[in-house]
Amino acid sequence: MKIIAARVIVCSPGRNFVTLKIETDQGLYGIGDATLNGRELAVVSMLNDHMLPCLIGRDASQIEDIWQYFYRGVYWRRGPVNMTALAAVDMALWDIKAKAAGMPLYQLLGGRSRDKVLVYGHANGNDIDQTVEAVAKYRELGYQAIRAQSGVPGLASTYGVSKDTLFYEPADASLPTENLWSTSKYLNHTPKLFAELRQQFGDELHLLHDVHHRLTPIEAARLGKELEPYKLFWLEDTVPAELQEGFRLIRQHTTTPLAVGEVFSSIHDCQQLISEQLIDYIRTTLVHAGGITHLRRIAALAELYHVKTGFHGATDLSPVTMGAALHFDTWVPNFGIQEYMRHTDETDAVFPHDYHFEQGFLHCGENPGHGVDIDEKLAAKYPYKRAYLPVNRLEDGTLFNW
Numbered sequence: 001m002k003i004i005a006a007r008v009i010v011c012s013p014g015r016n017f018v019t020l021k022i023e024t025d026q027g028l029y030g031i032g033d034a035t036l037n038g039r040e041l042a043v044v045s046m047l048n049d050h051m052l053p054c055l056i057g058r059d060a061s062q063i064e065d066i067w068q069y070f071y072r073g074v075y076w077r078r079g080p081v082n083m084t085a086l087a088a089v090d091m092a093l094w095d096i097k098a099k100a101a102g103m104p105l106y107q108l109l110g111g112r113s114r115d116k117v118l119v120y121g122h123a124n125g126n127d128i129d130q131t132v133e134a135v136a137k138y139r140e141l142g143y144q145a146i147r148a149q150s151g152v153p154g155l156a157s158t159y160g161v162s163k164d165t166l167f168y169e170p171a172d173a174s175l176p177t178e179n180l181w182s183t184s185k186y187l188n189h190t191p192k193l194f195a196e197l198r199q200q201f202g203d204e205l206h207l208l209h210d211v212h213h214r215l216t217p218i219e220a221a222r223l224g225k226e227l228e229p230y231k232l233f234w235l236e237d238t239v240p241a242e243l244q245e246g247f248r249l250i251r252q253h254t255t256t257p258l259a260v261g262e263v264f265s266s267i268h269d270c271q272q273l274i275s276e277q278l279i280d281y282i283r284t285t286l287v288h289a290g291g292i293t294h295l296r297r298i299a300a301l302a303e304l305y306h307v308k309t310g311f312h313g314a315t316d317l318s319p320v321t322m323g324a325a326l327h328f329d330t331w332v333p334n335f336g337i338q339e340y341m342r343h344t345d346e347t348d349a350v351f352p353h354d355y356h357f358e359q360g361f362l363h364c365g366e367n368p369g370h371g372v373d374i375d376e377k378l379a380a381k382y383p384y385k386r387a388y389l390p391v392n393r394l395e396d397g398t399l400f401n402w
Contacts, residue, residue, distance in 0.1 A: 001026050001060045001100065006052045008034065008044050011379035013346035015169050016040045016387060017318040019374050020047060020088035022096065024060050030095030031374055033287045033324075034088035036080055037171055037316035038388045046085040055089065061100070063093045067293045083265040083290045090291025091324050095369040105327035105370045109292075116361035117329040119313075119340035120145035120208055120233075124161045127151055128193050132200055144360035145206035145233060145337060150193045152185050169315055171387035181392040181400050183215065187223055194230040206233040206337075208259075213240045214392070214400070217249040224254030233337070234259040234281055234310065241269070247278035257281065262312035265289050267298050274298075274305050281310035281336050287321040288312075292328060299332050308336030315341045319351035323372035326355050326364035338362065350379045 005023040010016070018034040034043045051070060058066060070086050071077060098105040106112060121143045123134035131150040138146045151158045157179050190209070197207055209232060215223065220238035227235060236259040239246050250258065261283035264270055273279045282302050286295055299309055309332055311325050322340070329338050340362060343351075353372040354365025365371040392400040 003060050008047050010384045011382045012385045013350045013382040014344040022092040028096050028099050030092035032088035032092035033318045033320035036084045042081045043084045060096050078266045080265050087287045087291035090293050094292050099369040104366050106330040109331040113333050117338050119338045119362050122147050124149040142359040147208040152189050154185050174386045176388040177390040179392050191226045198230050208233045210236040211238045213237045217246040220250045221253035224256035244272040274302050274307050277305050283312050285312040303334040308334050310336045313339030319353045320372045324370040
C-alpha cells in the first residue's frame, strides 16, 4: 500500500489548524493534526519542504519504520516543530492502517480497557463568584471533573481566564498581548477559590487547577500544601519543567497530585519525572510528541511507575487529535483523565467526527480509523489568521519566564 500523495491543509474556523492528508494507491487516506499554537506555519514548512518529499512512494503500513526514519534519520531531532510534523504523519498512517483493517483505532491498538473516557472541562471567571457560577454550569452539563480558574484581584487580566468558558482560545491577537502578573497576589487568592468551591459543591466533584508554569518550586510547594484540604484531582504545570529535578522539592512538601507535560515533545522531557515518581499524571499530547507511536512508549514507561495519562485537550488541538486521543484513552491501561475543551460549531463542521459527550465522559466511535475527517471545501472558506499567545510581565515590567 504505497503513499501516492500528501498535502497540508491550513484553515481557521474560529482558530488556526494545520491538517495533513495522506493518500494511498488503494484509495484509502488518513488524516493527521499538525497544529502548533502560534507557530503553525513553521510546521507547514517542515512538512512541505522537508518531510513530505521523503514520504511519497513509501509503504503506508510500515508505520514504525517511517517514524524511525523521520526521527533517527535526521541530524536535528526532537523539538516541537519536528515532533508536531512527525505526529501528523504518524496519526494519518495509523488512521490508514485502521481503515485498511476495517477496525476502529482502539481495536488495532489492542482493544478496550474501558467503556468510556472521563473528561474535564474548563470553568473560569473574573472573580470567585463568577467561577462558582461557571462550575455550576458545567455540573449541569454533566461534567464530573472540572478545572477551575479565577481572575486575581489587582490584576487586569489572567491567562487561563476567558469571557467565553465553553470556547476558550488563548491566542488572542496578531501580535502577542502583554499581561501583568503578581505571584504573591495569585498565591494569596487561589486557596480562597477552592475553599469556596468545596463549600458550594462538596467533596464528590473532581476539581483541577492549572498554574501555567508561573511558580518556582518552593512557591509551588506552598500552593500544593495550602490546597491539600480541598483534595484536588491534580495541580497542573506548577513550574517550567525544563528542570525536571525541580519537582523533587515540590514533592517533598505536598501530597497534592501533580500533572505536567503538555509542552513536552518527547519521552526525554519526562523520563526523570516519571522514573523518580515526581508526578502523578503525564499530560503529553499526541500532536506535539510524535504521535501514537511515540506516546505509546511514554505511556508504557509511565505505567511502570504508577503514573497515569492526562492528555492535553485544549482547543488548539483539532478534533483530529481529540479523536485519535480518545481511541488511545480507550485502550491505554494506565488512563487517568482527558482534557476536553469544546470546539466551536464552525470547527466541528470542518472536522466531522464520530465521538460524542455524555454525562462527563467522551465515547470514541466505531468507524474504521480514528473517526475524524476534514471537509476541504468548507475549510477553504476559513483562511489562516496570524494569532499569538499572550506574554506575561511582572508588575515592575520584568518579562516573566514561564
